[in-house]
Amino acid sequence: MTDTTSNTPAADRARESELSPFGRFLKATELDIRMLGMVGALLIIWVGIHILSGGLFLTPRNLWNLSVQTSSVAIMATGMVLVIVMRNIDLSVGSVEGVIGMVMGVAQAEFLIRVMGFQLGNPWIWVIALAAGVVLGLMIGALQGFIIAYLEVPAFIVTLGGLLIWRGMAWLMTSGRTVAPLDATFQLMGGGPRGSIGATASWIVGILACVAVALMLLNGRSQRKRFKFPLRPVWAESLLGVVACAAILGAVWIANSYPWPIGIVRQYTQRTGITVPEGGLFIAHGIAIPVLIAVAVGIVMTFITRRTRFGRYVFAIGGNPEAAELAGINTRWVTMKVFMIMGVLAAISAAIASARLNAATNALGTLDELLVIAAAVIGGTSLAGGSGTVLGAMLGALLMQSLQSGMVLLGIDSPLQSVVVGAVLVVAVWLDTVYRKRV
Amino acid sequence: MADTTAPTPLIDMRNISIAFGGIRAVDDASIDLFPDEVVALLGHNGAGKSTLIKILSGAYKRDSGQIFVNGEEASIANPRDAKKYGIETIYQTLALADNVDAAANLFLGRELMTGWGTLDDGAMEAEARKVMGRLNPRFQRFKEPVVKLSGGQRQSVAIARAILFNARILIMDEPTAALGPQETAQVGELVMQLKADGIGIFLISHDIHDVFELADRVCVMKNGRVVGTARTGDVTQDEVLGMIILGKCPPGAIPGPGALKIAA
Numbered sequence: 053m054t055d056t057t058s059n060t061p062a063a064d065r066a067r068e069s070e071l072s073p074f075g076r077f078l079k080a081t082e083l084d085i086r087m088l089g090m091v092g093a094l095l096i097i098w099v100g101i102h103i104l105s106g107g108l109f110l111t112p113r114n115l116w117n118l119s120v121q122t123s124s125v126a127i128m129a130t131g132m133v134l135v136i137v138m139r140n141i142d143l144s145v146g147s148v149e150g151v152i153g154m155v156m157g158v159a160q161a162e163f164l165i166r167v168m169g170f171q172l173g174n175p176w177i178w179v180i181a182l183a184a185g186v187v188l189g190l191m192i193g194a195l196q197g198f199i200i201a202y203l204e205v206p207a208f209i210v211t212l213g214g215l216l217i218w219r220g221m222a223w224l225m226t227s228g229r230t231v232a233p234l235d236a237t238f239q240l241m242g243g244g245p246r247g248s249i250g251a252t253a254s255w256i257v258g259i260l261a262c263v264a265v266a267l268m269l270l271n272g273r274s275q276r277k278r279f280k281f282p283l284r285p286v287w288a289e290s291l292l293g294v295v296a297c298a299a300i301l302g303a304v305w306i307a308n309s310y311p312w313p314i315g316i317v318r319q320y321t322q323r324t325g326i327t328v329p330e331g332g333l334f335i336a337h338g339i340a341i342p343v344l345i346a347v348a349v350g351i352v353m354t355f356i357t358r359r360t361r362f363g364r365y366v367f368a369i370g371g372n373p374e375a376a377e378l379a380g381i382n383t384r385w386v387t388m389k390v391f392m393i394m395g396v397l398a399a400i401s402a403a404i405a406s407a408r409l410n411a412a413t414n415a416l417g418t419l420d421e422l423l424v425i426a427a428a429v430i431g432g433t434s435l436a437g438g439s440g441t442v443l444g445a446m447l448g449a450l451l452m453q454s455l456q457s458g459m460v461l462l463g464i465d466s467p468l469q470s471v472v473v474g475a476v477l478v479v480a481v482w483l484d485t486v487y488r489k490r491v
Numbered sequence: 492m493a494d495t496t497a498p499t500p501l502i503d504m505r506n507i508s509i510a511f512g513g514i515r516a517v518d519d520a521s522i523d524l525f526p527d528e529v530v531a532l533l534g535h536n537g538a539g540k541s542t543l544i545k546i547l548s549g550a551y552k553r554d555s556g557q558i559f560v561n562g563e564e565a566s567i568a569n570p571r572d573a574k575k576y577g578i579e580t581i582y583q584t585l586a587l588a589d590n591v592d593a594a595a596n597l598f599l600g601r602e603l604m605t606g607w608g609t610l611d612d613g614a615m616e617a618e619a620r621k622v623m624g625r626l627n628p629r630f631q632r633f634k635e636p637v638v639k640l641s642g643g644q645r646q647s648v649a650i651a652r653a654i655l656f657n658a659r660i661l662i663m664d665e666p667t668a669a670l671g672p673q674e675t676a677q678v679g680e681l682v683m684q685l686k687a688d689g690i691g692i693f694l695i696s697h698d699i700h701d702v703f704e705l706a707d708r709v710c711v712m713k714n715g716r717v718v719g720t721a722r723t724g725d726v727t728q729d730e731v732l733g734m735i736i737l738g739k740c741p742p743g744a745i746p747g748p749g750a751l752k753i754a755a
Binding site for chain 1: 548549550569570571574580582584585586587588589590591595599600601602604608609610613614616617636
């Protein structure tokens with residue numbers, strides 16, 4: 053009923069004047085302090101490694117590679133957010149990625165060509181292979197989700213079993229043999245000079261993204277006006293828009309500053325007959341296709357979590373499963389759907405990872421489950437359930453990958469890399485626990 | 492009320508039984524509720540009152556017995572069915588999703604959608620502001636997850652959720668257990684106001700003092716069985732206490748299957 057001690061509007065106003073300038077800034081922009089903290093940590097890591105490595109890290113080439121390396125884990129991390137928000141866990145994603153990569157590899161390199169009689173380079177090959185992978189991911193997710201939701205076996209056990217089963221299946225398919233090479237079009241999903249969209253298209257994508265940001269801010273503002281809710285100050289809205297657009301265009305600029313290697317340029321000029329001008333020909337990579345896929349997945353998953361009934365139910369169930377049940381939500385079906393989404397995302401990651409290798413190996417995705425869970429958790433997803441964001445998880449994936457590739461640049465041995473990554477994970481979750489207790 | 496003009500009861504639960512493992516939590520219990528009536532369901536902790544009422548709200552499935560809503564047999568297999576019949580419940584635990592805000596809780600399971608099939612958070616928050624403004628005019632914390640609200644504020648969110656969708660039957664399970672005296676009085680006022688609107692209300696409590704003044708009838712349960720039902724005008728508080736503690740049915744009450752046999 054009426055709360056007598058707190059939160060009259062007057063008290064709110066009084067409290068606002070007590071805030072520090074930074075507090076007022078946060079209130080006006082409605083930014084999450086934890087998200088800002090993570091961006092800060094990321095920048096510190098980047099600058100730190102850049103200095104320690106003598107200027108090797110913050111180069112277009114390295115950042116471009118970093119973005120490609122992050123894609124596969126970032127995609128799966130967006131699904132892991134939903135899984136963990138619902139108080140479940142999925143330990144099988146790395147193995148599912150492996151078996152799906154193997155199925156797609158065998159389909160395109162052997163089955164469709166030798167058994168079905170497709171010509172090499174037939175454009176249907178990559179479509180069928182990818183579709184088979186996605187359907188398989190959906191089915192594996194549905195199977196595991198069914199056992200978890202309807203047969204009530206704990207997710208930890210089901211997916212621990214899955215970790216062994218799907219890795220074993222990947223091996224059994226070819227008795228451990230690596231399948232290569234993959235279809236030329238399929239390979240584009242892995243990035244590389246051909247698997248990037250070039251400078252012009254990248255600028256177009258960047259500008260469209262900026263327009264989208266502006267439209268979203270305007271739409272949010274008109275929605276708030278429609279219901280007479282408090283508005284963000286104009287300066288805060290403008291600042292958010294400018295920062296977001298600067299980040300997008302900056303990323304495009306970096307991707308466009310990374311030229312094709314000389315060898316590839318030579319092949320290209322020989323094939324097309326272009327004469328190389330004085331001082332060499334500069335052909336930019338632009339944004340890599342796997343990065344575009346990851347960004348698209350991130351947008352779709354953010355939309356699902358924030359704007360759909362399904363997403364609302366996932367969070368409500370994570371917050372209080374009993375209350376969700378009493379509110380009439382079919383919690384079992386929602387659980388199963390979450391694992392189906394996870395399976396599809398593992399399939400997309402498998403396509404990117406195997407395309408990047410240009411091979412399907414039975415070791416594809418080994419230990420990825422740990423990176424994916426770590427990315428989600430570092431990105432602010434609470435293992436107690438009920439809270440987490442897709443953007444946070446993707447930033448978490450970027451942070452993990454930055455650490456790893458940074459340590460490679462610094463020449464740190466792989467055992468020591470593991471030590472550092474493990475320690476960072478524990479410290480990050482500890483900081484998060486401290487933060488949650490204070491707020 | 493039941494025997495004078497014999498109108499159709501809003502709710503008529505007949506011979507309800509449910510067992511968990513070997514324990515008969517509710518055993519052959521019958522209870523009814525008429526329009527603009529408040530029936531208090533009393534009994535010790537573990538007497539079976541919450542279980543009986545959770546059968547009505549769809550949280551549990553009965554083993555046997557029938558439920559009639561407005562004289563017609565109703566099939567209630569889950570909470571959604573119960574809500575279709577206009578039966579809303581305020582649970583003792585409040586059953587709020589702690590991590591989402593008040594509006595999301597009010598509309599949980601019945602979200603307002605835009606033409607695009609997406610959540611219409613603006614419309615939901617606007618509705619939430621309206622209903623909360625009626626219950627608790629000083630409530631302002633619409634953007635915060637309900638875990639950050641005070642006990643009274645959480646209670647008002649749970650109550651708002653129950654009355655938002657034009658309930659015809661309201662079940663309140665220990666509505667004042669977590670509240671201070673002032674807030675308890677407000678719940679009392681709300682009960683009278685809803686009753687005046689023609690809503691039938693079940694009040695569940697283990698404490699007779701909370702509900703005796705509000706109720707038109709009391710129904711007492713003990714060990715899963717109904718001891719008896721009585722108009723509050725026909726029995727004293729001490730007699731009702733006797734029903735709760737000893738299972739002894741006074742002359743002013745209609746004895747149920749759980750009444751103490753020797754005295755009667």
